[in-house]
Amino acid sequence: MRALSSRFAPRLTALLPALLLSTPGLSATTDPADWEAVLDEARGQTVYWYAWAGEQRTNDYLDWVAGRVDKRFGIELKHVKVGDTAEAVSRVLAEKQAGNDEAGNVDLIWINGENFAAMKENDLLFGPFAEALPNFALTRPAHNPEVVTDFTLPTEGYESPWGRAQITYYYDSEALDTPPQDIEALLAWARANPGRFTYPRIPDFTGSTFLKQALIELTDQDEALYAPVEESDFATVTAPLWEYLDALHPYLWRSGRQFPASGPEMRSLMGDGALTLAFTFTPSEPAAAVADYELPPSTRSYVPESGTLGNVHFVAIPYNSPHKAGAMVIANYLLSPEAQATKQDLDVWGDRTVLDVARLDDDTRALFDLDQQNPAMLPPGALQKTLPEPHPSWMTALQDAWQARYIGQ
């Protein structure tokens, strides 16, 4: 299906400069270097933030942010709820098609990975702005390169970090004693317990991340994954993955003939007791779900010793947003210790901070002390080993290959 994409790609790049002549870059009025001016301009603006809304807790947190930025900065924040970030990307594109270069509908997008790559490649983003945000320094990018790297691509200031995700497995301790510690052990366990594990249907991002995790563990050509997929022999590198999945699928839930649509749907299956083992991209999700009655109190989470894939998620501003100042003030507020600590609070959302907590002053650091009371919470230090995301082109290549192999079988 990407044949079309490669066919059009050369023409697209040839055409883009012409298309983009009218694209405003950094206009004088929204220069993030003059922060006072940005704050002044932002006052009274209404910022439309297109953000995935599949999780009530996330939506509640965004509501809370809206209340704060209204009070603090006089900005009205509207959460535009989307089921898939790509919807926002398509909208900005549709506006560009129609020549709407100044009065776009999207002011802020919650984004990372291939959506960011697509927008940046097509010059649909405003920037660079992130590194000029006053709170950005708290992330200490020199020590934490992941806050300026998105799926191996340098962000170059076109998106501002917001939160962290890492694959975390969770299981029902009443039905399972010692959970599998690597991908081979997972297969052995699935064979012994057919129908008790599954992964979300590709192209869901949680499901796609599972493919990447399995590929990293299975292939011996790891370095190939961190360069564009065209530079290596896709079939050879991924052969062990398909062999593995072919072996695994018969032992999955519904014998691998059907997959849950998303991570949260997989969580409901855990709640029903249909699955015994599952995984999420939000490490605190199992604990939060126990508190929400969705999962039984016997739920436990873990990260295998060899580590799992993790990444940072960001916010970006489209090139045609009419409220760039307001969007930047919000991006900056999202990086404030107050907003980051509230986001990490298990009672609110439980999404991990991107600030370098160890390098904060003592009082601020105290805000980030995690409540370890909940037994479904990861043990401290479990997230020490994070495997970096492969190049975004691998995500799309794996998704296409998976769909060609398993759809309509």
Place this chain on the structure above:
Amino acid sequence: MMLRLAPVLIVTLLVAPILAGLAMALLPAFGYLPALGGEAFSLAPWRTLAAQPGIGRSVAISLASGLVATAISLAVVLLYLAAATGSRLDRWIRRLVSPLLSIPHAAAAFGLAFLIAPSGLLARLASPALTGWERPPDLLIVQDPWGLSLIAGLVIKEVPFLLLMSLAALPQLDAERRVAMARSLGYRPAIAWLKVVAPALYPLIRLPVFAVIAYASSVVDVAMILGPTLPPTLAVSILTWFSDPDLDQRFLASAGAILQLGVTATALLTWWGLERLAARLMAGWIARGGRHRGETSLHLTGKLAILHATGVAFTGIGGLAIYSVAGFWRFPDALPKSVTLDHWAQALPSLGGPLASTALIALCSTLLAAVLVLAALENEQRTGRNASKALWLLYLPLIVPQIAFLFGLVVVMEQIGTRPTHGLIIFGHLLFVLPYVFLSLSEAYRRIDPRWTQLALTLGASRNAVFWRVRLPMLLAPLLTACAVGLAVSIGQYLPTQLLGAGRVTTVTTEAVSLAAGGNRRVIGVWALVQACLPLVGFVIAIGLPKLLWSNRRGMQGAP
């Protein structure tokens, strides 16, 4: 003067956006979309489309679910009408069915999914006592690859629609006398009805049947909830291509949209062929003159089938209600371990905005539609001309799949420079509300006894006074019912709201569908229930108000 413009205005309002939207899908389908570097016409998008994994199966499922769901719904309705004898049970069924019409498709689909899933209410009730299941069985029921659960979900929503359309058409046929005549020749009642009334009724409900086929073969939200997934139906695939971050997928999506148009057209043509076949078979069956055979089974099937469809829908809604207050609820407990209002308490603060938007959009689009329809019908009465020739144009928005023209329409709107506002969405909803209001009102309007008008005119009233003081009050009950239908249609719209509003305007329906992505059944329960109850308010008013206003005139209170 204004009146004479009404039919033209209606047709322009309905037809122009659809044609413009289709054009903007057709061009990229053949590779023309300058903003993305497609400057020459080519067949590349079609080749890509043909190479999509599982595309053949997607098309087959869309086609089959459209035809099968329609055939079953129509059969259920006709058999029920044949078996109906005006008994208390029949009146009770009729009363149950009308609120079902108002429940949005998505809510009904969620209800069905919660009911029949391996971990659903039915399995819970039977487990572990009858089945021995301690955990949900590993069965592929919801989202099965053959689309059976999708068909079931469509049937429970289309039965009420076809039934109400039939009930509206029946008075024209003088069905009682026809049946009485046949019975005097020795035919049993159900057989008599099928032989003498059904053949005359079908032409009158043919357009609604076509609308059902078009809807069922291209539906998005129900197919997302109940339809197969590997691959999904064509309409769902198109939606994913349109929202793919790889922008070149737009060409593929546009080709898919045109293919969807073809699939729906094929379904309609196939149905047309089946009509011919059925007419032949019926003719033979009628001519053979059998009077008794099958009466009992016809009678039983007629009642059982519709009771079943209605029962399933209501139990599903009940399931939603239970989930919306459920604490921890592990399989196979039939009821939740604890009951909590947490989910409602969490949702309440965020309900206000969407509720207000939903109400505003629904009321405005319905009022506009009602005014336009009344104007067109009044014009028809005064000029004495029947607008039936233009009627098929009215059906255009119901027969052209939404997904085929809405994306193109968004691009057109962008080019005109329209900002997504409530106004634009109201206009978008009008496309779908207007036809339904027209359908619901036209029969009652045309059937009104012309002698009332003549009488009023001879008493010296002006034509306008006749309209305001005689016709409108007499039509209050059907008018309110038509408005309630319009409100329900508007409340249930997902794609037009989402696309024309740029996602900025949230209604209860867009909220429910986007929360569904989270898969939290309790939250879905809350929102689907709100979505299901909202249109009911309209129907309660539609039934209650005439009774209140005309409490001293029984004839004007409308049907029970």
